[in-house]
Amino acid sequence: MKVILSLGLIRGLLWQLLGTALGIGFFTLVRALLGLPSWEAEPAIVVGALFGALFFLLGVGVLNDWLKWAAGEPTEDHVDDSHLGWRRYFGPSLDHKVIGVQYLVLSLVLMSVGGLFALLFRTELAQVQMQFLSLDQYNTLMSLHGMVMIISILMGIAAFMNYLVPLLIGAHDMAFPRLNAFSFWIAVPSAIILLSSLALGGFDTGWTGYPPLSVRAPIGIQMFLLGVSLSGFSSILGGLNIIATIVRMRARSMTPFRMPIFVWSSLATSIISLTATQLIGLSFQMVMLQRLFGMSFFDATKGGNPILFQHLFWFYSHPAVYIFVLPGLGIISELLPVFVRKPLFGYRWIAMSSLGIALVGFLVWGHHMFTSGMAEYLRVPFMYSTLLVAVPTGIKFFSWLATAWQGKISFETPMLFILAGIVVFLLGGLSGPPHAVVSTNLHLHDSYFVVGHFHNAMYGGFVFPFFAAIFYWYPKITGKRLSETLGKIQFWLMAPSFVIMSLLMMRIGLLGMRRRIADYEPAFGFEPYHLIMTIMAFLTALGVVVFFINVIYTQLKGQPVTGNVWNSRSPEWQVPSPMPVHNYERELIVVGEPYDYGSPGSRYVKFVGEA
Amino acid sequence: MAHTSKSKAFRLGLLVFIALVVLTVVEFFLAVYLNVWLLLVIVALCKAGLVIYYYMHVYRLFQADTTLDRNSYAYKLATNRLGLWLFLVSDSFVFGGLMVARINLLGLTHPHLEQTVGLIVTSVLLVSSFFMNRAETAIAHGKRNQFVASTAITLILGIAFLVGVIGVEWRIAPFGPADGAHGAVFYSMTGFHAFHVFTGIIFLAIVLRNGLRGCYSSERHWGVEACAVYWHFVDVVWIFYYPALYLIGTVIE
Numbered sequence: 071m072k073v074i075l076s077l078g079l080i081r082g083l084l085w086q087l088l089g090t091a092l093g094i095g096f097f098t099l100v101r102a103l104l105g106l107p108s109w110e111a112e113p114a115i116v117v118g119a120l121f122g123a124l125f126f127l128l129g130v131g132v133l134n135d136w137l138k139w140a141a142g143e144p145t146e147d148h149v150d151d152s153h154l155g156w157r158r159y160f161g162p163s164l165d166h167k168v169i170g171v172q173y174l175v176l177s178l179v180l181m182s183v184g185g186l187f188a189l190l191f192r193t194e195l196a197q198v199q200m201q202f203l204s205l206d207q208y209n210t211l212m213s214l215h216g217m218v219m220i221i222s223i224l225m226g227i228a229a230f231m232n233y234l235v236p237l238l239i240g241a242h243d244m245a246f247p248r249l250n251a252f253s254f255w256i257a258v259p260s261a262i263i264l265l266s267s268l269a270l271g272g273f274d275t276g277w278t279g280y281p282p283l284s285v286r287a288p289i290g291i292q293m294f295l296l297g298v299s300l301s302g303f304s305s306i307l308g309g310l311n312i313i314a315t316i317v318r319m320r321a322r323s324m325t326p327f328r329m330p331i332f333v334w335s336s337l338a339t340s341i342i343s344l345t346a347t348q349l350i351g352l353s354f355q356m357v358m359l360q361r362l363f364g365m366s367f368f369d370a371t372k373g374g375n376p377i378l379f380q381h382l383f384w385f386y387s388h389p390a391v392y393i394f395v396l397p398g399l400g401i402i403s404e405l406l407p408v409f410v411r412k413p414l415f416g417y418r419w420i421a422m423s424s425l426g427i428a429l430v431g432f433l434v435w436g437h438h439m440f441t442s443g444m445a446e447y448l449r450v451p452f453m454y455s456t457l458l459v460a461v462p463t464g465i466k467f468f469s470w471l472a473t474a475w476q477g478k479i480s481f482e483t484p485m486l487f488i489l490a491g492i493v494v495f496l497l498g499g500l501s502g503p504p505h506a507v508v509s510t511n512l513h514l515h516d517s518y519f520v521v522g523h524f525h526n527a528m529y530g531g532f533v534f535p536f537f538a539a540i541f542y543w544y545p546k547i548t549g550k551r552l553s554e555t556l557g558k559i560q561f562w563l564m565a566p567s568f569v570i571m572s573l574l575m576m577r578i579g580l581l582g583m584r585r586r587i588a589d590y591e592p593a594f595g596f597e598p599y600h601l602i603m604t605i606m607a608f609l610t611a612l613g614v615v616v617f618f619i620n621v622i623y624t625q626l627k628g629q630p631v632t633g634n635v636w637n638s639r640s641p642e643w644q645v646p647s648p649m650p651v652h653n654y655e656r657e658l659i660v661v662g663e664p665y666d667y668g669s670p671g672s673r674y675v676k677f678v679g680e681a
Numbered sequence: 682m683a684h685t686s687k688s689k690a691f692r693l694g695l696l697v698f699i700a701l702v703v704l705t706v707v708e709f710f711l712a713v714y715l716n717v718w719l720l721l722v723i724v725a726l727c728k729a730g731l732v733i734y735y736y737m738h739v740y741r742l743f744q745a746d747t748t749l750d751r752n753s754y755a756y757k758l759a760t761n762r763l764g765l766w767l768f769l770v771s772d773s774f775v776f777g778g779l780m781v782a783r784i785n786l787l788g789l790t791h792p793h794l795e796q797t798v799g800l801i802v803t804s805v806l807l808v809s810s811f812f813m814n815r816a817e818t819a820i821a822h823g824k825r826n827q828f829v830a831s832t833a834i835t836l837i838l839g840i841a842f843l844v845g846v847i848g849v850e851w852r853i854a855p856f857g858p859a860d861g862a863h864g865a866v867f868y869s870m871t872g873f874h875a876f877h878v879f880t881g882i883i884f885l886a887i888v889l890r891n892g893l894r895g896c897y898s899s900e901r902h903w904g905v906e907a908c909a910v911y912w913h914f915v916d917v918v919w920i921f922y923y924p925a926l927y928l929i930g931t932v933i934e
């Protein structure tokens with residue numbers, strides 16, 4: 071019992087419960103004192119949720135050091151909490167490696183929850199007419215699936231950026247370790263708030279939360295809006311930390327063009343999340359204000375403008391799709407040379423293309439609004455700017471092809487996932503331009519073709535590279551190697567079934583299947599397709615189950631590995647696994663190019679004092 | 682030598698303040714007699730530029746010495762500066778988003794507000810920025826008493842600003858938050874800004890208390906510097922919000 075209560079997470083959850091109750095009570099009391107009718111559910115619950123999040127943070131203890139600073143007391147700088155063993159993963163550790171693993175676990179938990187939602191409504195879709203979900207339940211599950219998965223992706227990329235960036239640049243930690251812990255822990259109560267919308271009547275807006283629908287939805291929408299706004303801080307502050315770390319903590323001899331590619335893509339990602347994220351927060355808060363105080367930002371009958379919401383929302387949410395994929399594309403570029411034993415082709419181009427995608431990505435948001443009634447003259451500029459993104463994206467593909475060309479490819483599990491990532495991202499990328507061209511967009515918008523497009527983009531740009539990265543760095547993190555057999559089973563369960571599912575999505579989309587719809591007209595003949603897609607979805611999910619079995623099996627039975635498992639040139643593999651508590655004992659010196667695989671005797675880094 | 686650099690720094694702060702006052706007066710009369718929005722934007726940009734350069738010392742970001750020992754105070758100070766500025770860049774996207782909403786919904790009109798109140802709160806914030814700068818200059822030159830006094834004055838002026846906006850303007854405004862787009866825009870812009878002023882006041886109170894207990898020295902006063910940069914940032918936001926809410930365009934009834 072005492073051990074359990076000493077875990078930050080448990081304390082945080084209890085405090086959150088307490089804080090929520092206090093918040094609701096406090097708000098009701100204030101209203102009563104002001105002589106207003108004392109009970110009004112919606113504002114009371116919002117205040118309660120806010121208090122809950124704050125109390126969670128107090129309960130976990132991530133605010134302690136800042137409170138001490140405010141009180142003018144000194145704090146310890148390099149806290150070594152490794153004596154806590156497994157318990158440090160449940161508390162406010164400042165070690166970037168621990169925080170990386172915390173993010174990873176949170177990401178996998180959210181991915182499982184979001185995946186479960188998808189299986190539920192996917193099963194409902196397998197047959198025409200409604201079988202076991204109500205229309206409201208369908209809408210809630212579909213909307214939550216989208217947002218939970220997005221947050222899961224944000225946590226997943228944060229996991230690898232946190233774990234890897236300091237290691238790849240030879241730093242002992244992030245620039246701001248306390249802020250780093252805060253960024254992780256704020257995401258936990260946010261996720262809980264987001265999921266609590268299930269208990270409060272759900273919502274039926276899709277992940278985009280457009281008004282006027284979101285203004286009329288049940289109270290559950292408030293938890294959605296608030297949960298997303300709060301978890302935005304995780305992204306923003308995480309991005310801030312990564313940028314500062316890359317700029318200030320790099321090994322002295324690591325010039326910008328000798329940084330590993332993953333560091334470049336993390337930088338590009340972080341620039342987007344630092345800035346654009348504020349606008350999804352703002353647009354959601356404006357809807358909250360409209361609901362709570364009647365402020366008519368988006369109410370056309372009172373001088374507001376619903377299109378304004380879409381502009382603010384997509385100003386984040388388009389660049390956000392690059393937040394999702396840039397780190398994954400970085401992982402592809404990082405691992406491909408290792409498994410083909412050849413230098414990465416066009417290093418500088420790859421590095422710059424990440425920044426290029428990030429910057430052009432800021433100028434294209436209107437392509438989501440071609441049918442929305444946005445000013446007509448904006449359509450063509452947005453069409454061309456969107457097509458422009460294909461240029462830096464294409465650069466990456468050419469580089470991957472040229473890197474793999476005539477290489478000695480070895481097909482271990484990470485490499486399989488990398489290859490699947492490339493193929494699937496290509497499908498996602500190729501299905502983008504038909505959306506970008508106004509004339510075809512008018513036909514495709516709001517159809518299942520869009521659903522197929524972005525699932526391809528996200529599986530290729532995030533999910534498959536993410537699993538590749540887990541398989542690749544697992545020995546570094548834990549000192550054990552995941553089973554290759556189970557890994558391959560997982561791969562063959564996930565990749566083909568996903569491709570089939572997404573191609574069918576695009577096909578029925580072209581034939582007229584609308585997205586975000588619980589039922590469909592039998593006469594279209596979509597039923598067999600939907601049945602196959604549902605089966606494929608279950609196979610994909612089974613792959614994920616195999617992954618979890620693999621993790622458990624490896625932790626129980628796996629043989630320790632300490633060496634350079636993949637024969638990599640990267641600095642983190644030049645020291646024993648699992649990574650020592652303070653990373654590198656001696657300073658790292660860059661002595662060569664990062665990806666000169668295949669040239670015998672050449673090295674990327676050595677350590678001070680090493681021959 | 683030390684003496685001249687000291688008085689120079691204080692004099693520069695004063696000169697910048699005078700320039701800001703002049704520009705504010707120019708801005709007000711431009712609005713009354715000409716009301717060309719572009720001119721108002723240019724004046725606001727000039728004011729913001731002055732504050733960002735002379736009060737927030739943005740150039741310090743580019744003076745970071747990378748050869749220093751990584752564990753030295755100076756190296757960490759430069760890292761902290763970068764972190765704070767990144768935060769402000771991020772925060773300005775919130776204010777920018779609200780400004781976009783204002784431009785989209787109100788165009789060349791502004792809500793019906795009490796001009797004297799607007800001018801008074803704007804001046805109060807401007808004066809508070811002057812004292813904030815004085816406080817930082819004072820601690821940088823080891824003048825503890827002057828630092829404490831200036832910080833206290835900044836704090837009081839900050840509270841006065843909040844009282845002016847929330848206590849007076851919100852009460853006397855002839856419309857509420859639910860009254861049309863101008864209500865929504867006015868209360869959200871001033872509300873978000875006031876929330877930042879409020880956090881700045883808490884920051885100032887912490888700095889004042891720690892300053893009284895002697896936590897800062899002329900070499901080590903990152904807390905004061907951070908507070909000052911944040912406070913000036915809040916002022917810069919108001920430099921844009923004031924004309925956007927009070928001056929640009931014609932009044933909507």
Ligand code: HEM
Binds near residue numbers: 391437459504527531
């Ligand atoms: C070559 C690159 C790409 C192009 C040209 C492109 C273009 C488009 C366009 C025009 C739409 C709007 C379709 C509509 O609703 O009418 C769209 C939707 C979408 N795209 Fe892409 N895209 C590209 C890459 C990506 C990537 C890399 C991702 C994600 C990781 C992505 C994720 C999405 C999502 C999530 C939506 C749907 C948003 C919604 O309405 O819910 N796209 N894409």
Ligand SMILES: [Cu+2]
Binds near residue numbers: 434
């Ligand atoms: Cu887009």
